[in-house]
Amino acid sequence: MPNPEDIARPARLHSEAPRGETPRPETLRPETPHPETLRSARMRPEQRDSERAESAEEVIRLEGIAKSFGAVTAVHPTSFSVRRGEFFALLGPSGCGKTTLLRILSGFHPPTAGRLFIDGTDMTAVPANRRPVNMVFQSYAVFPHMSVGENVAYGLKVAKVARSERQQRVREALELVRLGGMESRRPAQLSGGQQQRVALARALVMQPKVLLLDEPLSALDAKLREHMCAELVRLQKQVGITFLIVTHDQAEALSMADRIAVMNHGHLEQLDSPETLYTFPATRFVADFIGRINFFAAEVLADGTVEAQALGKFRPAQDSLPQGAATAALRPEQIVVSTTAPPKQEGRSMARGTVSLLAYYGDYCTAEIVLEGREDSTEGESEGGTEDSPKDNTGGQAKMTVFIINNTPQAREIAREGQAVWCSWAIRDLLLIPQAGGG
Amino acid sequence: MLETPQETFQARPGLFLVSAVPPLLWLALLFFLPLFLIWGYSFGEKRGLIDIEVVWTLQNYADALDPVYVKIFFRTLFYTALTTAICLIIGFPVALVVAFADERWKPFLLLLIVLPFWTNLLIRTFALMRILGRKGTINGILEKLHGSLDAALQFLGFAGLGTFQAVPMLFNHFGVVFGLVYVALPFMVLPLYAALERLDKSHLEASLDLGAGQIRTFLFVIVPMTATGIVSGLIITFIPTLGSFLTPDLLGGPDSAMIATIIARQFGDANHWPFGSAIAWLLVYVTFFLLALQAVFTARRESRLRQAGERATGQEHGAAA
Ligand SMILES: Nc1ncnc2c1ncn2[C@@H]1O[C@H](COP(=O)(O)OP(=O)(O)OP(=O)(O)O)[C@@H](O)[C@H]1O
Ligand SMILES: [Mg+2]
Numbered sequence: 071m072p073n074p075e076d077i078a079r080p081a082r083l084h085s086e087a088p089r090g091e092t093p094r095p096e097t098l099r100p101e102t103p104h105p106e107t108l109r110s111a112r113m114r115p116e117q118r119d120s121e122r123a124e125s126a127e128e129v130i131r132l133e134g135i136a137k138s139f140g141a142v143t144a145v146h147p148t149s150f151s152v153r154r155g156e157f158f159a160l161l162g163p164s165g166c167g168k169t170t171l172l173r174i175l176s177g178f179h180p181p182t183a184g185r186l187f188i189d190g191t192d193m194t195a196v197p198a199n200r201r202p203v204n205m206v207f208q209s210y211a212v213f214p215h216m217s218v219g220e221n222v223a224y225g226l227k228v229a230k231v232a233r234s235e236r237q238q239r240v241r242e243a244l245e246l247v248r249l250g251g252m253e254s255r256r257p258a259q260l261s262g263g264q265q266q267r268v269a270l271a272r273a274l275v276m277q278p279k280v281l282l283l284d285e286p287l288s289a290l291d292a293k294l295r296e297h298m299c300a301e302l303v304r305l306q307k308q309v310g311i312t313f314l315i316v317t318h319d320q321a322e323a324l325s326m327a328d329r330i331a332v333m334n335h336g337h338l339e340q341l342d343s344p345e346t347l348y349t350f351p352a353t354r355f356v357a358d359f360i361g362r363i364n365f366f367a368a369e370v371l372a373d374g375t376v377e378a379q380a381l382g383k384f385r386p387a388q389d390s391l392p393q394g395a396a397t398a399a400l401r402p403e404q405i406v407v408s409t410t411a412p413p414k415q416e417g418r419s420m421a422r423g424t425v426s427l428l429a430y431y432g433d434y435c436t437a438e439i440v441l442e443g444r445e446d447s448t449e450g451e452s453e454g455g456t457e458d459s460p461k462d463n464t465g466g467q468a469k470m471t472v473f474i475i476n477n478t479p480q481a482r483e484i485a486r487e488g489q490a491v492w493c494s495w496a497i498r499d500l501l502l503i504p505q506a507g508g509g
Numbered sequence: 510m511l512e513t514p515q516e517t518f519q520a521r522p523g524l525f526l527v528s529a530v531p532p533l534l535w536l537a538l539l540f541f542l543p544l545f546l547i548w549g550y551s552f553g554e555k556r557g558l559i560d561i562e563v564v565w566t567l568q569n570y571a572d573a574l575d576p577v578y579v580k581i582f583f584r585t586l587f588y589t590a591l592t593t594a595i596c597l598i599i600g601f602p603v604a605l606v607v608a609f610a611d612e613r614w615k616p617f618l619l620l621l622i623v624l625p626f627w628t629n630l631l632i633r634t635f636a637l638m639r640i641l642g643r644k645g646t647i648n649g650i651l652e653k654l655h656g657s658l659d660a661a662l663q664f665l666g667f668a669g670l671g672t673f674q675a676v677p678m679l680f681n682h683f684g685v686v687f688g689l690v691y692v693a694l695p696f697m698v699l700p701l702y703a704a705l706e707r708l709d710k711s712h713l714e715a716s717l718d719l720g721a722g723q724i725r726t727f728l729f730v731i732v733p734m735t736a737t738g739i740v741s742g743l744i745i746t747f748i749p750t751l752g753s754f755l756t757p758d759l760l761g762g763p764d765s766a767m768i769a770t771i772i773a774r775q776f777g778d779a780n781h782w783p784f785g786s787a788i789a790w791l792l793v794y795v796t797f798f799l800l801a802l803q804a805v806f807t808a809r810r811e812s813r814l815r816q817a818g819e820r821a822t823g824q825e826h827g828a829a830a
Contacts, residue, residue, distance in 0.1 A: 176714075176718060177717075177718075178714055178717075197717075198714070198717045198718055199717045199718070199719075199720050199721060199722060200720070204718055204719065205714075205715070205718045207711045207714070207715055208711075209709060209711050211709065211711040211712045211714065211715035213712060213715070213716075213730060213734075214734065215733040215734060215736075224716070224719050224721070224729075225719030225720055225721075228719060228720040228721045228725065229720055269715075272715075272719065273718075273719075276719065276720070
């Protein structure tokens with residue numbers, strides 16, 4: 071068996087030939103690894119390493135791409151690249167310019183500044199119908215007057231692919247999205263989820279260098295969305311095509327993507343792997359937008375120690391922090407809650423508090439704990455804060471949000487409003503975000 | 510408690526009937542009754558100056574099949590078909606421009622299209638005569654161009670163009686079709702515009718995204734997706750044009766009369782109501798026939814789609830079994 075990493079690598083065939091004359095890559099055929107990937111599995115380690123370096127090469131590069139609509143700047147000059155074969159997510163709150171950026175990539179918006187390279191070629195001025203990328207539209211945009219098969223065949227017909235090959239590729243693409251045998255159905259007879267699969271097959275059958283997806287899951291119900299997340303990841307691994315997905319749902323991005331670009335107000339805030347984004351958010355916005363987090367006002371002193379009203383004085387794990395105002399951040403799951411005082415331990419801090427607000431989520435609760443005798447003055451983050459992220463400690467009493475796993479003996483004790491509890495945390499878990507990086 | 514009119518009517522059927530009476534009466538008195546009377550007259554015979562007796566004769570219809578009238582009838586059909594086709598060819602790009610115009614310009618452009626409706630047809634037609642005539646605006650411009658070109662050629666030592674011959678655009682076929690298109694164009698543009706406006710633009714982007722050019726996108730995505738709008742545009746242009754009376758009368762020549770002109774003459778100067786009624790009803794039959802044709806076409810199309818769907822479902826069940 072080839073190892074999964076090799077299957078995930080894109081096929082070489084379609085990365086060179088221009089579209090339309092593309093010899094049909096084997097990779098679209100389900101469950102049949104490309105002969106070359108089979109071979110590469112047997113290669114010597116050093117050969118595979120060189121290949122890996124090649125596969126990490128960029129398939130999209132943006133150089134200072136910017137877009138304004140009249141007086142509105144949707145995207146400020148932005149530069150980043152997408153690697154070949156990766157699952158890349160553009161994440162950000164509503165109106166931050168994700169769709170605009172995606173439409174610049176697909177060719178529907180000319181950028182106001184900057185240059186765009188797709189597979190090393192400058193595509194800034196190339197019209198949408200001559201770009202080797204394909205898009206899955208948020209509204210699916212399945213042609214209602216064509217059958218499922220005709221929909222999928224549309225792009226191949228345009229590219230003048232011979233009939234027999236076209237039929238085969240359509241069949242394979244539909245099997246790939248688990249719509250095998252539905253060629254002659256009309257879109258009106260399909261559910262929303264199925265229509266979306268048609269849109270996926272229609273784009274995938276073109277063997278694009280990059281598949282662009284604009285909020286593909288936002289119209290699906292929660293259960294189906296979860297299922298489609300897994301499906302998209304499976305598909306991406308199977309075909310090896312670079313996926314670039316736009317979403318405002320951080321859970322979606324975290325679970326699917328290899329790398330995530332977080333955007334805010336038309337700026338790129340941070341581009342990293344999900345783990346890095348979650349563990350080491352570069353800005354306060356990213357920390358707040360991804361997952362839940364508690365913020366505390368803090369100050370970095372000249373000797374490198376940190377003074378925080380709510381947390382006391384401590385020496386942070388990060389060094390070379392700029393002196394001055396900063397924000398200390400702590401994830402709820404890093405806080406241990408108990409009804410009795412935990413034993414004193416080197417490198418851990420604790421505080422007494424009272425459970426004040428409980429929210430029930432089935433498998434767990436969130437509890438807001440008001441810390442006894444501690445003040446905090448973190449200024450409210452006005453922008454980008456998501457609704458389910460804990461409220462800031464805006465003035466007055468210091469609070470922290472914690473998780474309580476339900477249906478445990480401990481939960482039955484703690485999860486009561488007014489319950490006196492102890493919170494403890496490891497000092498090295500406190501993440502310090504300098505004020506300058508908080509914008 | 511507030512309820513919708515629909516709920517009110519459902520709760521009180523009596524009220525619904527009472528409020529339905531005036532419009533039904535209106536329709537019966539002013540539409541069905543005259544239509545029925547004319548239908549009766551078409552089987553009648555003239556007795557004296559104004560008396561008509563309905564004797565259930567088919568003589569009027571037989572008279573209408575006289576080659577003279579058949580020729581006018583086919584000419585009418587030809588004018589109408591040509592007008593409808595020209596309206597579609599001109600109207601589609603116009604509708605596209607309006608539908609895809611910037612939101613700021615849309616109301617203004619729509620206003621330009623419906624503006625002619627606010628002016629009397631007679632006045633517009635006379636204005637058109639002023640423009641198309643021998644001494645009209647267009648020929649005036651042409652004459653000026655001719656004059657300058659002539660002078661330039663003579664200056665360069667070439668032979669001159671001779672005297673200016675006005676282009677005949679009035680009192681002939683051209684004048685009639687021009688006038689008919691001019692009157693009917695908004696009727697074509699509006700349904701097309703409505704259909705384009707309803708069209709989800711992401712379908713067009715999907716087509717471009719899949720590599721198609723503008724022309725292919727137009728033919729294979731826009732046209733089929735606005736088919737209902739096109740059909741209503743064709744019908745709403747065709748039927749009124751078929752009954753045009755003023756335009757051919759004022760802009761046409763001696764050999765460009767349309768059937769409505771003949772009908773009008775029977776009810777007017779010729780004072781032969783039974784014959785006029787028979788021709789009028791022939792026109793109604795043609796209209797009904799076309800509408801029926803369209804209904805059959807739509808029904809066939811729908812049932813084909815449904816059958817295709819059922820077949821597909823059957824296949825799937827078969828595959829699953
Ligand atoms: N065609 C347009 N004309 C004018 N302004 C636009 C246009 N398209 C987008 N904008 C503006 O650009 C900004 C970014 O819009 P964009 O659609 O890219 O946001 P988004 O991140 O995709 O948001 P969402 O998650 O709501 O889809 C917004 O302020 C929006 O109002
Ligand atoms: Mg968007």
